[in-house]
Amino acid sequence: MWQTIKKEITLITRDTGGLVILFLMPLLLILIVTFVQDGTYRNFSKEKIAILLIDNDKDEISQKIKEHLDSSALFNIVSGKEGKPFTEEMARRLVLQGKYVMAIVVPEKLSSDTKLRVNQNVSRMVSLFSGMSAEETTDNKQTQAKNIRLYFDPTLQASFKETVKGAIRNMMAEVETHYIYHSLEEYMEAEDSIGIDQQSIVFEEISPKSTDEKIIPNSVQHNVPAWALFAIFFIVIPLSTNIIKEKTQGTGLRVFTSPQPYSLFLTGKIMVYIVVSLIQFVLMLLVGLYIFPLMGLPSLVVTGKITLLAVMAAASGLSAIALGVLLGTLAKTQEQAAPLGATITVILAAIGGVWIPVFAMPHTMQTIAKISPMNWGLQGFYDILLRDGSCSAIAPEIGLLLAFSAICFCISIYYEKFKKSV
Secondary structure (H helix, E strand, O other): OHHHHHHHHHHHHHOHHHHHHHHHHHHHHHHHHHHHHHHHHHHHHOOOEEEEEEEOOOOHHHHHHHHHHHHOOOEEEEOEEOOEEOOHHHHHHHHHOOOOOEEEEEOOOHHHHHHHHHHHHHHHHHHHHOOOOHHHHOOOOOOOOOOOEEEEOOOOOHHHHHHHHHHHHHHHHHHHHHHHHHHHHHHOOOOOOOOOOOOOOOOOOOOOOOOOOOOOOOHHHHHHHHHHHHHHHOOHHHHHHHHHHHHHOOOOHHHHHOOOOHHHHHHHHHHHHHHHHHHHHHHHHHHHHHHHHHOOOOOOOOOOOHHHHHHHHHHHHHHHHHHHHHHHHHOOOHHHHHHHHHHHHHHHHHHHOOOOOHHHOOHHHHHHHHHOHHHHHHHHHHHHHOOOOOHHHHHHHHHHHHHHHHHHHHHHHHHHHHHHHO
16 A cells, blocks of 8 residues: 555656646636636625616606615616716617616606506595595596616626516605505695604514624635635546556556455555645635735635635545546546546536536526535535534535545446456
8 A cells, every 4th residue: 555655646746747737727727717706796796887867757756766776886877978868769779789787767757647646546545445436536537657668788687687677666666655655644634744654674684604703705715615626626637547557557567466455556546645635725725815815806714614624625535536546447548538537527517516606507407516526515615614514514515425435436446356357
């Protein structure tokens, strides 16, 4: 076993290209990807989105719409250019050209017609309660419902559109409720306001974490563990090719022909590559802690979590090693192992949430993601970094990674035994 360890260290240190792939390429990837993605995270958290507001009403409701959108901290209202207000046709053209993501067109007489409709409805209700016919007390003239026209950039996602429409609907519901209460006050000839137009239900965002420390998710918290896993699983390529090299060349002939069990041979490889995995993970953590802040990116917070992170990294590394051993055992040539290992690694990363977070995937892909070892590792890192998870919290993910490793190792050992017996 010690000879195997020594041999693996020698092979790794001699292969300059392999060292670059194992250590430098993941660092370069995480720097580029995190820097690119950070803008997306900031767009949703800090930067306002410019939208057009065409106010044809110029009354209470249009003013409330403007105030509501301004207070949301998401939108920057634009009504014109150089002191000249935009028309609806100009707004439509600007949105279609991609200059603005959306335009809101408030129709004429929206406020007055809404008040009239509310008064008519309240009058009917009061009439019914008083035993009178609604036709005896209300104006038969009916006002048409007003349409607040929304122009969206065709490239926008449906979720964004529904969010905006939902916000406007809620705001309009509040306005109509306000009008209803005031109309009732007038019919009741109340001297003072009855004070029932205040919100009875409000929302308070509370973190479900056990500590008072509030951690806002950002690009660093996703990319450091995600691309660390990607780097760890890239062990599959050099490991599988080295195993095949030992088979096809004379370097490993004594190992395969010796009476020593194949499992002892694998133990030496596991010990070396576990250390390599931990080194990769430590380098990623150092980038998140010290390099990202220098680039203006958020810093990774790992205080009090190093031990759990190391355990999760070791379990992830073991599963990557097991996959590499399995490919190296089953494949016949290096030409088979290298592209197959790269393809499997990329697929596991794609479906596992490394490139795109799982929650942003379609429902079907969210289900498929659960079969990826990278997803198990990533969820374990999320439990530690974002959910203040303890050892018991990450136990299911570690269990899955260890079970995957055991299955791969068992298949490799028994397959090798079968080949020797044939």
